[in-house]
Structures are given as structure tokens and as C-alpha cells.
Amino acid sequence: MLTKEWIKHKAHEVIYSAGTRDPFKICEATGIPYYYDDLGNNIMAYHTIVCRVPSIVLSTRNTEFENRYSCGHELGHHFCRHKGNAENLSRSNRRFVNFGEEYEANKFMVDMMLDGINAHDFETKEQLMKYCHIPLWAERYIDWNLLIE
Structure with a gap:
């Protein structure tokens, strides 16, 4: 299990290297292709590796x-080096879980999208x-608590 600190650091490292928090631009900067396909009513996105080439399907x-947060979630699977092939984000599994991949x-998706943001710039x-x-x-x-400090 990866720590919250490791995930936050990795997200920051990826953003710093790519020069952006935009998940699509991160894909382009890191050479991870993303595609669009009709995945049915429930599946929103998945990350897969074929012949050692990672890709994301939205x-x-x-x-x-x-699609923006789905891509960020799938980048989380990639950068956290999850071994499963074809993890997916579905409409039915969008809820808080406190452990596992x-x-x-x-957590990676959220940390990536919040990196460098000043919470005091927003009213709510x-x-x-x-x-x-x-x-x-x-x-x-x-x-x-960490975001508002």
C-alpha cells in the first residue's frame, strides 16, 4: 500500500515534469496515448498495458x-504502478474507499488536480x-487541513 505522502509527492513530480495539471497534456508529455470508445453505460474509462505500452481508453x-477526472484517475493507476491490466472506473464504483488500488x-487524481492551487483564492x-x-x-x-494551511 502506498502512503498518502508518496502519492502526493508522485503527483507533484509528474506535474512538475509535464509542466501542467491537465491530465490530457500529461498523457501527451509522458507518451501515454488515450483513446475514446463506446464503453457502454457503466464503464467510464480504463487503463491497460499491451506489449508494455500503456494506454487509457475513455x-x-x-x-x-x-473524461477529465477519469483520465486523471487512470493516470493514477499508471503512476502508482498498479499491476492489473484494464482497471476501470465505472459509474457504480465512484465512491470513497480508504484502501487499495x-x-x-x-487520491492521485485529486492530488494532481489540486497541485499548486491556493485554497484561499476560492470562496467555497x-x-x-x-x-x-x-x-x-x-x-x-x-x-x-493541508490545503488550507
């Missing part, structure tokens, strides 16, 4: 907002989350 049924991928938590493309279901992954 659902054509997602909104732009959903889904926790790590969600909801404004900050919307600006950073963080869905409401992922709020519990935010360490508000």
Missing part, C-alpha cells in the same frame, strides 16, 4: 468533465472543486 458517453488512483470548497475538475464524490480524498 468512454464516448462521458461528459468533458467526466482504487483509493490510490483516486465547491468553487475550488469545480475549478479543479474534481467531482463531488471525490471530496473525501481532499486533505482540507
